[in-house]
Amino acid sequence: MTNDNIILSFQDLDIRFTLRGQVLNAIRSVSLDVYRGESLAIVGESGSGKSVFTKSAMGLLDANGVIAGGHIWYGGRDLTTFTREKEWLTIRGKEIAMVMQDPMTSLNPLKTVGDQILEAVLLHQDLRGEAAKKAAVQALAAVGIDDPERRYKQYPHEFSGGMRQRVVIAAAVACRPKILICDEPTTALDVTIQAQILDLIKALQKKLDLTTIYITHDLGVVANVADRIAVMYAGDIVEVGRCEEVFYDPKHPYTWALLSSLPQLGVKGQDLYSIQGTPPNLFHEVLGDAFAPRNPQALNIDFVERPPFFEVSPTHKARTWLLDPRAPKVEPPEHIRHLRQKGGYPHG
Amino acid sequence: MAEREKLLEVKDLKVTFGSKRHPFTAVDGVSFDIYRGETFGLVGESGSGKTTIGRAIIRVNPVAGGTVTYNGQVISGKVSRAVDRQVIEQIQMIFQDPMASLNERAKVDYIVSEGLYNLHSHLSESERQEKVSRALSAVGLLPEFASRFPHEFSGGQRQRIGIARSLIMDPQFIIADEPISALDVSIRAQVLNLMSKLQKERGLTYLFIAHDLSVVRFISDRIGVIYRGKLMELAESEQLFAHPLHPYTKALLSAIPMPDPVGEREKKLLVYDPACHGYTEQDPPQWAEVEPGHFVWADRRELDKYRKALGQ
Ligand SMILES: Nc1ncnc2c1ncn2[C@@H]1O[C@H](COP(=O)(O)OP(=O)(O)OP(=O)(O)O)[C@@H](O)[C@H]1O
Ligand SMILES: Nc1ncnc2c1ncn2[C@@H]1O[C@H](COP(=O)(O)OP(=O)(O)OP(=O)(O)O)[C@@H](O)[C@H]1O
Ligand SMILES: [Mg+2]
Ligand SMILES: [Mg+2]
Numbered sequence: 120m121t122n123d124n125i126i127l128s129f130q131d132l133d134i135r136f137t138l139r140g141q142v143l144n145a146i147r148s149v150s151l152d153v154y155r156g157e158s159l160a161i162v163g164e165s166g167s168g169k170s171v172f173t174k175s176a177m178g179l180l181d182a183n184g185v186i187a188g189g190h191i192w193y194g195g196r197d198l199t200t201f202t203r204e205k206e207w208l209t210i211r212g213k214e215i216a217m218v219m220q221d222p223m224t225s226l227n228p229l230k231t232v233g234d235q236i237l238e239a240v241l242l243h244q245d246l247r248g249e250a251a252k253k254a255a256v257q258a259l260a261a262v263g264i265d266d267p268e269r270r271y272k273q274y275p276h277e278f279s280g281g282m283r284q285r286v287v288i289a290a291a292v293a294c295r296p297k298i299l300i301c302d303e304p305t306t307a308l309d310v311t312i313q314a315q316i317l318d319l320i321k322a323l324q325k326k327l328d329l330t331t332i333y334i335t336h337d338l339g340v341v342a343n344v345a346d347r348i349a350v351m352y353a354g355d356i357v358e359v360g361r362c363e364e365v366f367y368d369p370k371h372p373y374t375w376a377l378l379s380s381l382p383q384l385g386v387k388g389q390d391l392y393s394i395q396g397t398p399p400n401l402f403h404e405v406l407g408d409a410f411a412p413r414n415p416q417a418l419n420i421d422f423v424e425r426p427p428f429f430e431v432s433p434t435h436k437a438r439t440w441l442l443d444p445r446a447p448k449v450e451p452p453e454h455i456r457h458l459r460q461k462g463g464y465p466h467g
Numbered sequence: 468m469a470e471r472e473k474l475l476e477v478k479d480l481k482v483t484f485g486s487k488r489h490p491f492t493a494v495d496g497v498s499f500d501i502y503r504g505e506t507f508g509l510v511g512e513s514g515s516g517k518t519t520i521g522r523a524i525i526r527v528n529p530v531a532g533g534t535v536t537y538n539g540q541v542i543s544g545k546v547s548r549a550v551d552r553q554v555i556e557q558i559q560m561i562f563q564d565p566m567a568s569l570n571e572r573a574k575v576d577y578i579v580s581e582g583l584y585n586l587h588s589h590l591s592e593s594e595r596q597e598k599v600s601r602a603l604s605a606v607g608l609l610p611e612f613a614s615r616f617p618h619e620f621s622g623g624q625r626q627r628i629g630i631a632r633s634l635i636m637d638p639q640f641i642i643a644d645e646p647i648s649a650l651d652v653s654i655r656a657q658v659l660n661l662m663s664k665l666q667k668e669r670g671l672t673y674l675f676i677a678h679d680l681s682v683v684r685f686i687s688d689r690i691g692v693i694y695r696g697k698l699m700e701l702a703e704s705e706q707l708f709a710h711p712l713h714p715y716t717k718a719l720l721s722a723i724p725m726p727d728p729v730g731e732r733e734k735k736l737l738v739y740d741p742a743c744h745g746y747t748e749q750d751p752p753q754w755a756e757v758e759p760g761h762f763v764w765a766d767r768r769e770l771d772k773y774r775k776a777l778g779q
Contacts, residue, residue, distance in 0.1 A: 138619065165654050166621040181618070277484075280645070281513025281678075310678055310722040312513050314736055336652055337679070339724020343731040362728045380656040381726050382685045387704075390663070391685070393656035397607065458727050 125192075126330050127153040127176060127215075127298060132189035132199075134171055134180065134354075143401045145171045147354040148189070153298070153330060158321070160333040160341040160362075162377065163351030164398055169334045172351070173300050177215055178207035213243060216296035218287050218304050225287050226275040232286050233259070233271030239293040258289040263315055281312055288316065292323055299324075302334045317344055338381060342366060347434070350374050353399050353409035360435030366458055369451060370429075370437035372417075373410040378455040408439065416449050471502040474538060474640060474672050475524070481532035482519050493519045495696045496533070498754065501640075506666065506673040508687030508704065510680060510719065516696040517676045521642040524674070525560050526551070537640070556586065559633035560642040569617040575628055576613035579603065582636045602631040605665075607657055626650055630658065634665070642674045647682065659686055680723045684708055689760075692716045694741075698754065702761040712763045712773045715739045744769070 134146035145168050153159055161169045174180055176191050178201060191198040193210065201207055219225040227235060236255040240246055246254050259267035262285035275283055284304065291299060304316065321344065324331050333344055341348060341362070348365040350358040350373065358371040369375055379392040396413040399405050408414075411421035420426075420440050429442030441449055482494040494516040501507045509517050522528040524535055526542065535543040542554050559582075569578055579599050583590060590598070600610035606627040617625055626646065633641060643662070647655045659682065665671050677683050683690060684704050691701040692715065700713040711717050718739035725731055746752050750766040757763055757773050765773060 165650055166624055170621070279514035279518065285513075310680055310724065311718055311739070313678070313724070314722040336650060336655070337724060338652060338726040339681070339731070342726050342728045343724055345728075366726065366728050377652060378726065380652040382652075382655070382659070382679075382682045383726055385656075385685045387685060390660045391656035393660055394653045397609075459729060 124154050125152045126155040128190075128192040129172070129176075130190040130192070132172070132175065132191065133187040134168070134175055134184060135187045136181070136184045138183060138402075141402050144405070145184070145354050145401060146175070147405065149354070149356050150189075151349060151356060151359070153332065154347075156324075156328060156330055157346045158324065158331045158333065158344050160335060160345035160348045161351055162335060162338065162341055162348060164353075164377075165336075166398060167351040168354040169351055170302055173217070173302065173332060173334060177211045177217055177300075178204075179211070179217070212239070212291075212294045212296065214296055215298040215300065216291040216294045217300040217302060218284075218291045219302055226283060228275050231272050231274055232278065236286070236290045236293055239290045243294040255293070258293050259286070261292075262286070262289045262319060263312060264289075285312070285316065288320070292327075295327065296329070298330045298332065300332045300334070303336070304333065313340070314343075320344070338366075338378070339383075350377065353405060354401060355409060355438070357408075357410070357439070358437040360431065360437075364432065364435040368431070368435075369455070370431055370435075370442060371410075371439045372414045372441070372449075374437075375451045375455060376410075376413075378458065379452055384454055418446060471505075473500045473536075474503040475501040475674070476536040477501075477520070477524070477533070478536070479533035480520065480523060480530060480535065480543075482516070482523050482528050483531040490531075492531075493696055494523065496754075497693070497696070497698050498533075499691050499698065499701060501672060501674060503672055504666070504670050505688040506675050506686050508683040508690040509674060509676045509693060510678060510683050510690060511693035512695075512719075513678070514695075515693045517693060518644055520693075521560055521644050521674065521676060524642060525558050526554055552586075555582075556636065557639045558642065559636050559638040559640075560644060561629050561633050561646045562644055569625060569628060571617055573616075574613065575603075575615055575617065578617065578628060579613070579632045579635055582632065586636075598635055599631075602635040603628075605634055606631045606661065607654065627654070627658070637669075638671070640672045640674070642676070644676045645678065646675075648677065648679060655682070662686070680719065692719065694739075697764060698762070700761075700763045706761055710761075710777060712757065712761075712776065713765070714743060715741075 129149060129151045132146050132149045136143040136145055149172065163169055175186060176198060186199045189199065198210065233255055236258050237251060240251045240254050244254060256267045256271055259270060264270050264282060264285060278286065288304065317340065320331060323329060335341060345362045347359065347361055349356050350371065352373045358365060358374050365374065369378060376394045380394065382391060385391040394413055399409050407423050408421040408426050411417040418440050426438045426440045428436040428438050430436045440446055478498050480494055480497040481492065483490040483492050485491040497520060511517055519528055523530050530543045534541050540550060542550055576599055579602055580595055583595060599613055603610050603612060608624065608627055617628065630646060647658050650658060666673065675683065675687055687704045689702065690704050690707050692699045694715045700716045707716065711720055718737040721735065721737040746766055750768060752764050752766045754762060754764055755770055757770060758777055763773060
């Protein structure tokens with residue numbers, strides 16, 4: 120890559136899974152640049168490919184998955200050309216670390232929590248012996264675990280869900296990576312700890328010059344942490360822009376639907392807005408705009424041709440035919456037009 | 468809201484872990500009632516004991532003190548076989564960690580019907596399959612998914628398998644432990660709507676454990692706030708949001724994430740310091756009703772202050 124500001128670049132990435140002879144197109148020709156030092160949030164429906172997309176940059180696709188096309192550029196190298204585990208080990212953990220969606224699966228149940236963090240410290244920080252152990256205890260304290268000395272000697276099952284998640288974050292950060300991918304980093308956490316963890320990640324980001332990629336369903340979290348937002352639907356990025364642009368001036372009908380479903384906008388006793396229908400079956404080829412069948416205002420062309428990215432501003436673009444100059448004027452739903460006022464609760 | 472029937476009564480519940488010599492008290496003196504047909508929300512920080520309470524109700528965690536009464540019958544401690552079976556049949560728990568709670572080697576079909584097998588129900592194979600299909604459709608999954616394995620699903624899809632698995636038992640009371648935190652907002656809305664619908668249709672009662680207060684507010688009739696194993700406050704949802712009394716509740720409300728970037732940046736976090744109360748031996752804190760249906764953990768001095776604040 121020539122552009123110095125881009126730390127990680129996905130180009131026309133295609134990812135497929137083979138499942139009992141059938142092929143599932145999990146990521147469909149997706150391009151995305153990640154800027155050095157930024158905090159990028161990837162949001163989108165469950166199954167839209169957020170985890171798969173980011174895991175591909177760490178060589179963590181399941182055995183039945185392949186990168187079928189495109190490139191992933193990092194540090195002048197195309198990660199998609201990696202064939203051996205040894206090559207991935209130069210990236211994974213060291214350069215790009217990931218806090219997984221499921222804390223239990225990334226912790227070894229047979230090892231104490233302390234030893235698992237110590238491992239990361241020994242491998243990635245220049246510390247040995249007592250100093251390394253001290254750093255590991257501090258890492259636990261830094262993610263808000265009380266009594267870290269005692270907790271250090273405990274096993275994952277003795278921790279609550281949220282505490283396990285914090286351990287995973289502590290272990291990932293102890294590797295001193297350049298990019299930290301947080302896959303649903305705070306879903307298991309209560310709001311106070313969540314706010315603290317987000318502050319913690321933000322502080323670490325500054326201190327260690329981290330680039331962070333958040334994958335989350337929680338648009339409140341996104342509003343808090345993201346410089347930029349990428350919205351994924353059915354294996355494609357349909358909108359990308361600065362945080363304010365996506366919240367206050369969303370363009371893609373899927374983004375509208377996503378914002379409409381927020382429980383904050385719900386009225387007690389009434390159904391929450393929910394998107395009709397189901398996401399497309401990715402075992403079949405997707406024609407046109409993948410969201411069209413669920414979009415009551417879809418245009419004819421939406422069912423036929425994949426929309427290109429239309430630029431809204433130099434930092435904001437969306438893949439929807441609605442932005443074509445020839446398209447009829449369709450306004451976003453009324454109730455999401457005032458998120459600026461509606462979002463907050465009166466406190467206290 | 469006259470004549471409400473108590474479905475579940477939790478009284479002075481205490482749960483400890485660790486050895487007899489070094490016990491760790493995870494839940495301490497917790498009391499609350501859940502009325503038939505309502506949704507009771509339980510919120511509190513990570514590690515405060517929410518899951519432990521749920522697991523104590525379904526008899527997975529033994530209780531060290533206090534009682535749990537369901538439908539007028541004590542279900543905690545030593546109980547008869549019949550009562551144990553009643554608990555298994557009527558109370559279902561949807562678990563927090565969708566990955567860890569699903570048996571990775573079993574197909575969805577088996578996972579969803581496991582409870583039926585455990586109960587040795589007398590269903591024919593086709594009736595069972597029919598039930599599985601219905602449960603999967605109810606949570607928005609295709610019946611064909613029955614022949615797939617859990618690892619072939621996304622996190623959100625796995626959580627829905629967990630919900631289907633409890634629905635198939637036709638329970639009366641569901642303990643939903645962070646049932647939707649792994650789901651994206653759109654499916655979250657579907658699942659919440661689904662839970663409300665099932666509640667209306669089947670008269671279900673929920674204990675809804677979650678950290679997302681905007682969701683808890685939306686779905687719950689009443690909310691209990693727990694901190695380090697003790698209930699701090701309990702009130703009707705809107706009352707709790709409008710007039711939070713305990714400083715921990717206030718801290719919790721101040722931290723709610725808002726889908727508004729500017730608002731988020733301007734947000735003022737309140738931090739709770741448990742030492743701020745200055746409790747004394749002469750005036751120890753207790754669980755008291757400050758106004759009808761509104762309980763708080765406070766000493767007499769604080770109670771006076773809270774009553775004043777409520778304008779009584
Ligand atoms: N090993 C696999 N084999 C087959 N399909 C897979 C595999 N892993 C993922 N998929 C499929 O790829 C798609 C994308 O999955 P992914 O886990 O990236 O979703 P996600 O956006 O992270 O969802 P969630 O928010 O629920 O975690 C889904 O349709 C999923 O079923
Ligand atoms: N099996 C166990 N052995 C020892 N300690 C345990 C066990 N299960 C839970 N604990 C402890 O009990 C306390 C309460 O845990 P619990 O899982 O109920 O918390 P929680 O409120 O559900 O938290 P979260 O929101 O993070 O899920 C924690 O301190 C935890 O470490
Ligand atoms: Mg995922
Ligand atoms: Mg829990």
